[in-house]
Amino acid sequence: MPAHPHPHSIDLVEVPLKYLANDKAPAVYIPSRGGGDATEHKGAYIEHRVTIQNGRTSGQSFELDQQGFTLVSQLSKVKDFYDDEEIAAVYENEIKQLVLTATGADRVEIFDHTRRAASLAVQKARMIREPASIIHNDYTERSGPKRLCDHFSDTPDEARALLERRFAIINVWRSIRGTVRDAPLAFCDASTLAPQDLVPVERQARERIGEIQLALYNPAHRWYYFPQMRADEALLFKTFDSATDGRARFTIHTSFHDPNAPAEAAPRESIESRCFVFF
Secondary structure, three states, rough: OOOOOOOOOOOOEEEEEEOOOOOOOOOOOEEEOOOOOOOOEEEEEEEEEEEEEEOOOOOOOOOOOOEEEEEEEOOOOOOOOHHHHHHHHHHHHHHHHHHHHOOOOOEEEEEEEEEOOOOOEEEEEEEEEEEOOOEOOOOOOOOHHHHHHHOOOOOHHHHHHHHOOOOOEEEEEEEEOOOOOOOEHHHHHHOOOOOEEEEEEEEEEEEEEEEEEEOOOOOOOOEEOOOOOOEEEEEEEEEEEOOOOOOOOOOOOEEEOOOOOOOOOOOOEEEEEEEEEEE
């Protein structure tokens, strides 16, 4: 179900977003582990001031296969998003049904939940990560299939069979502490991305070596955000698609400081769930 608009939202903001400066210097992404440490971004970066349109008031429709992201209404029955048992017992089924309905897929497998907080105190208390601060996409042409094989490592025959089907990786992002006043997510319309804008970069996590995409600046990029997201809304965005038929495959995104956020705004707390989606 599409999310309903906020009647008094500001139509656009102009803010600096951090792009990769060039594709010549080597870059490495070393994710934070949570608890107050910071992600390391090795490489050369440059900030560009970009206009981010309010997706609620833009008059634009957003579809996973076209723009790469969409906002939906979903009221969760979860009482405590920091309770892993409740996430497994309640939220995962909600997510599966949401993604199945949104995509028309045959099967959804959830393989990761990441909680984040803009407050350093909350990061330390909850042992969770900070909001992402550079433009990126979670998977590449190579790392999407590799992540699937890693997840199904105990059943390699199943992995091989699944790789023969079209599959996507879709993230489901939501606030877990009231309305998001600051550090919202911004998304680049995938139809405005050129293949040469995306640069694969090694992701060096303690548990595995992977690969993400960083982005080079292109004035053709069109950016959107959904201000004041409520707890009964969720963002779906596609970080990988094995299909090469012209539909959106990768969705670059980042958090940013909203200049319209009130000074007393509560720091954002969120959860993103990553799903394999099989067609």
